[in-house]
Amino acid sequence: MDKTAMFRLFRGWMQRYFSDDEAVMLFVLLLLAMGIIMAFGSMLAPVFAGMVLAFVLQGMVGWLEQHNVPHMMAVSLVFALFVAMLMVVLLLLLPLVWDQGVNLLNELPRMVTRGHLLLSELPEQYPGFVSEAQVNAWMEAASSQVANLGQWIVSFSLSRISGVVGLLIYLVLVPILVFFFLKDRKELLAWCSSMLPKERRMLKQVSEEMSQQIANYIRGKVIEIVIVGLVTFVSFVFLGLNYAALLGLLVGLSVLIPYIGAAIVTIPVAAVGLFQWGMGHDFIILMVVYGVIQALDGNVLVPLLFSEAVNLHPIAIIVAVLLFGGLWGFWGVFFAIPLATLVKAVINAWPGGEETATVDV
Template identity: 25%
Template sequence: MVLKESKLWFYLALVIAFAVLINLLSPILAPFIFGALLAYLGDPLIDRLETWKLSRGFAVACVFIVLVVIISLLILLLVPMLQSQIDGLIERAPEIGDWLDTTATQLGQYFGVNADAINFKTLAKEYLPEAGNATKDFVKAVFESGGALLSGIVFVTLTPVITFYLMRDWDDLVERIYDLIPRSMKATAANLAKESDSMVSAFLRGQFLVMTGLGTIYSVGLSFVGLQFALLVGFIAGVMSFIPYLGTAVGLILAGVLFVAQYQDWIALWKVALVFAVGQTIEGYLLTPLLVGDRIGLHPVAVIFAVLAGGQLFGFVGILLALPVSAVLAVVLRYVVKQYKESHLYNDEHVSTATPPD
């Protein structure tokens, strides 16, 4: 009994020490985490190519080149278009703020409420830069900040290198880690690792494709109904859709406000609602069942808490790790609950006759 307790405290100390180490090293961990995520995503494809009698090195080179090309195209094509829409939104912000002020005043008069406390037009002028200068000011700020510039250079330079080496040695690293596990725990660890891999891969691969699909559907649909900032709204809604219904809610509100401000037509809002209804239908009946399934098993509230807690504890690195770590913890927690329900503590002979609370 004492030996088991000492093991428990030893493992708890290891977890705490690891968390402290992550917190201390978080400023330099971003390229390693991105590299590990890309290597994790690419490893199954590399293994598939190896079954076609290709060498590991050649398979890694092929997958690595494809990843670099895809990411480079996304950056070269998507970023300028998004920046153009951001500049356009900043340019129209005072006009939209003026419309919001007028609408709030009218609604306040209708409901008998004083809506003059917030001046959206003033807020837009005060907190948003002038149109056309947003990109220039951002680039200038980056170059004037030596630390930010150095961090950016390190990230862009190291991430591809780390990704390549982790892809090449991924199977060996997994084998070495498995070899360090105590023999008495190998079977349990293997089962938990297999289930965790299923959940994490379902999120990282499947949910990323769902987010991309939703972002594309929203962007194309909103462009079709004539929204000026369709790409920006679709991008935001797609990125935020990893939290169920949050991306749809934020995108619908943002698109609705911008659409009415653009056309001054409340009745035509049904077009925006239709776009998001179609997107949700495609996600619910096609994208999520095919690409993700029911393997993640994280409640939406747990997802929100994980992201906020990760950001609070470890900053940007915590946000990156929040959902993969939560998926693994969910697997471990289910195992602990199963062990508890099979234990004598749960199956006590003295059965309570008390009724559970409502």
Template identity: 25%
Template sequence: MSDSQRWFFLIFVLVSGFLIYLLQPILSPFLIAALLAYLADPMADKLELKGLSRTLAVVVVFLVMTTVMLLLVVWLLPKLGHQIQVMIKLVPAVFTMAQTVWIPWLETNTGVSLTGFDLESIKLLMTGHWQQTGGLVKDLFSSVSQSGMALAAWVANIVLIPVVMFYLLRDWDLMMERIGHLLPRNIEQKVKLWAQECDEVLGAFIKGQLLVMLALGIIYSLGLWSVGLDLALLVGMLAGLASIVPYMGFIVGIVAAAVAAMLQFNDLTMLAWVGAVFAVGQALEGMVLTPLLVGDRIGLHPVAVIFAIMAGGQLFGFVGILIALPVAAVIMVLLRHLHQGYKSSKLYDC
């Protein structure tokens, strides 16, 4: 790569970052649509290989995804909302159980005195925050409903996402080909190689790990529902989301489910059933889900994912969260090649 090309790409990156910073209020629907198109492109390609035209393949994929999302919204959100309300009502009971059962048990078995631990203040603080959060949500919806422009913008973004996704998905392969033709000829092959590696990294995480998280959320939810837990859906989905970090979903889920089970049933035998549900989930993850959906592809490290999402949110807000993983994948690939270059340089082996 020549010096002029290096300067060009550096200026391009800086200008792109500046434009993202300026345009972040309007970029969210476009980035969400691009992410959905990226996820759906392999399905459309498979339908094309079976003889369908690109447009017809996109229509089929689009209809399937839209139907699934609508069903999730209609069925899932009301149930989650109800279970969140139930959980909020259980918060005082959790503190009461901790004060009357858990702390005395710890003091008896460990000899550590927790008399100075002020649970009542924490209870009042959390209860106040829950009430404040509810008030903020109420005020937010009130302001949105009173502001015609805000409501119109919100509806426009919801409508814009599927429209942009449809056109991006239809022209995805064509856009990738045109971008390849714009690359300088002397670095085209190397950039294409890096792009393929970035796609593998993102594919291993987004198309693999996120599917594992979704599958675990469903498994945990169904398992907890089968043992009669009222908060099965909420706890199961929370455990699935926390599975972005290995074993974190298991720890968060089993602790939350155990507390919820004790509050609901007050029966120690229910803890065995909860443990069995999460043991089955862990076994399925290790022996079936991860080998099948992720395989031996190298994705993003969980710590890198967490840092990228937090850094993106800090720098660019919600838009930064959306672009965090693609940017992290590019940086990971570049660091891998930089590491290889360093190992073969005189700096490493004099």
């Protein structure tokens, strides 16, 4: 292909996808938003956190307003509930999880020793598959990892002493921002709309396609975390499993990462149960209960909460989690599916995107 043909091909591609002024404007706005997040994300993190929490709570405000509750009173009631839940988390849940985490770290050397005893029996039980040299190598690696973990925790704690001030700022700023985002939501949206061009067909199409779906996703994900974490905690307490609060929190947060989270969090749950009870009746009951929780979450709770969500292919979800999680950490993982939904909505609204709209991304 000569240079002239390549130029014609490139010009035709540009005319097809960037001849629409609205497409160019949407492209520039997306680049600008990504640039602001990349450059000022750490400084504006309290604002983003406040926006997310207000977005979650807005559904309750809207429900109260539909039942003839004045806007200001609805905002006040929802905000009071939010502050009460925040106090419960700060004063009850976090101290309990912290204590259990410290106890688990203190227990790690004894768990490693017991694991050595369990592994030392494998060469006798399975002589053709496991040798004593392999067991020794595994235990040396495990001991080294535990030592490295201890050093990392000490260095992490020392480096985060200065972050206490930042945490206090979060605890003060975020609730204030949540209140004003809820109170002045219409005014803020009107101000943002006034900054955009009057002709914004593509923006309207994208926002209509994703706004309700993302709202359902975020609220549903918060509800899923609470339900899964609470049910897991209650089940583990009933079974008498150690570190029930810590493991319940891990299982609840694991739903943020589709497919991968459940597999990863199974390791600490199984490890704690194995070192507490061994390969006995109680351990089997624990794994059955944990499996039932995961099955109910995937087959009952998720379809109920996310029936309105966009149907994304598992590969698209995993790629989004890896990509946005690598860019923005926790928030990238949390918003991986909404951001993937945004990408799909933009593709469908883009000139020429009609041809790909029928493809289930």
